[in-house]
Amino acid sequence: MQITIVGAGAWGTALAIAASRQSAQAGLHVSLHVRDAAQAQALQQQRRNARYLPGQDLPEGLAIVTQPLEALAQHAKPEDLFIIATPMAGLRQVLQALAEVPASVAWLCKGFEAGTGLMPHEVQAQVAPRLKAGALNGPSFAQEVARSQPTALVAASPHASVREALVQAFHGATLRVYANDDIVGVEVGGAVKNVLAIATGLCDGLELGLNARAALITRGLAEMTRLGVALGAKPETFMGLSGLGDLVLTATGDLSRNRKVGLLLAQGLSLEQAVTSLGHVAEGVYSARTVHQRARQLGVDMPITEAVVALLDGRVKASEAVQMLMGRGPRGERV
Numbered sequence: 001m002q003i004t005i006v007g008a009g010a011w012g013t014a015l016a017i018a019a020s021r022q023s024a025q026a027g028l029h030v031s032l033h034v035r036d037a038a039q040a041q042a043l044q045q046q047r048r049n050a051r052y053l054p055g056q057d058l059p060e061g062l063a064i065v066t067q068p069l070e071a072l073a074q075h076a077k078p079e080d081l082f083i084i085a086t087p088m089a090g091l092r093q094v095l096q097a098l099a100e101v102p103a104s105v106a107w108l109c110k111g112f113e114a115g116t117g118l119m120p121h122e123v124q125a126q127v128a129p130r131l132k133a134g135a136l137n138g139p140s141f142a143q144e145v146a147r148s149q150p151t152a153l154v155a156a157s158p159h160a161s162v163r164e165a166l167v168q169a170f171h172g173a174t175l176r177v178y179a180n181d182d183i184v185g186v187e188v189g190g191a192v193k194n195v196l197a198i199a200t201g202l203c204d205g206l207e208l209g210l211n212a213r214a215a216l217i218t219r220g221l222a223e224m225t226r227l228g229v230a231l232g233a234k235p236e237t238f239m240g241l242s243g244l245g246d247l248v249l250t251a252t253g254d255l256s257r258n259r260k261v262g263l264l265l266a267q268g269l270s271l272e273q274a275v276t277s278l279g280h281v282a283e284g285v286y287s288a289r290t291v292h293q294r295a296r297q298l299g300v301d302m303p304i305t306e307a308v309v310a311l312l313d314g315r316v317k318a319s320e321a322v323q324m325l326m327g328r329g330p331r332g333e334r335v
Contacts, residue, residue, distance in 0.1 A: 002080040002081070017062065196220035
């Protein structure tokens with residue numbers, strides 16, 4: 001099996017490292033596709049991704065490739081696997097390049113596409129409908145995966161062959177991969193948890209307390225589930241790794257970029273200042289509005305998401321966003 005990871009950011013590099021470590025015994029050949037020639041040369045010479053994953057050596061068996069994706073696709077076999085490790089904004093372009101590939105394809109990005117409001121699998125259905133594709137998702141920080149710290153992920157696809165390819169490529173001693181055919185639920189969990197992590201970072205930055213954090217995460221899970229079910233997901237998916245698991249990690253983990261945005265906004269930084277200081281993409285900033293728009297179209301109540309969008313748009317201050325939530329009238333607890 002040839003595994004090609006498209007995108008040499010932190011997460012793409014970490015998964016390339018993880019697959020390479022077990023490639024010898026599993027009969028895998030792993031390549032990291034790098035679009036920028038200068039970055040590719042640096043990776044090849046230094047055998048490190050100094051910008052996105054500093055301090056982590058690349059395995060000797062990991063190949064760095066720069067050929068056009070269309071050329072790589074022409075030589076692909078049905079048993080091969082392409083992993084798209086770009087941000088959500090780059091997914092459509094990569095899928096177009098791989099539209100006719102006979103191999104399995106999966107993406108790592110989480111969110112709704114800006115402008116269209118589409119989830120990743122909906123983008124794929126639009127631009128590359130003949131692909132056998134899916135998503136690899138779950139509670140994971142790139143640094144910990146690269147360091148071989150125990151992690152569990154979800155391989156989601158309506159195609160059993162894609163789920164099996166992802167398990168074969170990444171399941172090992174320190175990385176467990178569970179299969180799931182509910183790609184809608186897995187993708188909704190991955191998108192909404194980023195928005196909720198901004199809210200939780202705001203809560204912690206304002207020092208509202210652990211009670212408030214617990215309430216926010218719990219009611220955030222209810223929002224996520226409501227939207228997912230309205231889009232056709234299975235409710236039980238949100239109690240799994242890509243729902244509750246990813247939400248808890250992203251909302252509370254110090255390595256979370258989306259949580260960091262909330263913390264910085266609570267300190268009084270502008271959104272532009274907060275995003276600039278990260279140096280990396282925080283998908284929740286870009287997907288919050290599309291999550292809210294999709295929810296409104298479906299008549300789904302998502303008050304936490306609504307407060308985050310108002311804050312990001314500059315319509316309310318941090319303290320006012322809290323008042324928006326606490327000022328809501330009483331109601332029964334339900335999803």
